[in-house]
Amino acid sequence: MLEYIALAILVFAAITLFYGVIVIHDIPYEIAKKRNHPQQDALHVAGWVSLFTLHVLWPFLWIWATLYREDRGWGFSSSDKTSEQPINNENDNISSQAMAQQLVELNKRIDVLENNAAKGSKQLNTPSKDVN
Numbered sequence: 001m002l003e004y005i006a007l008a009i010l011v012f013a014a015i016t017l018f019y020g021v022i023v024i025h026d027i028p029y030e031i032a033k034k035r036n037h038p039q040q041d042a043l044h045v046a047g048w049v050s051l052f053t054l055h056v057l058w059p060f061l062w063i064w065a066t067l068y069r070e071d072r073g074w075g076f077s078s079s080d081k082t083s084e085q086p087i088n089n090e091n092d093n094i095s096s097q098a099m100a101q102q103l104v105e106l107n108k109r110i111d112v113l114e115n116n117a118a119k120g121s122k123q124l125n126t127p128s129k130d131v132n
Helices: 002-025 027-034 040-052 058-067 091-127
Strands: none
Touching: 002 027, 002 040, 027 040, 027 058, 040 058
């Protein structure tokens, strides 16, 4: 009697394992179906092929399925076109004027530093007189 119970447990475990592997390999297809992926069928077939290639393709199928979203397609930008248009207002003009003034000041500081560095290198290059 105990042998039959052990056999039933083994059969149940084998069927559960077999079904579990199939369900896991269908996850990328389910993601693609939920996202209305244009290549759902290819993902489904590739999931079955991955079963026979020792699961090598499966991580790539997951990435392939998750890259596409119906609202934005394959890219990373939003579908809101108003965010791409530049907004011109008074604050932008003020900030650009302030940036231009800051750029002029920084250029002056760089010139002063370069002049000081050039004078310092001239002093270092001049031969010193030995006091012997």
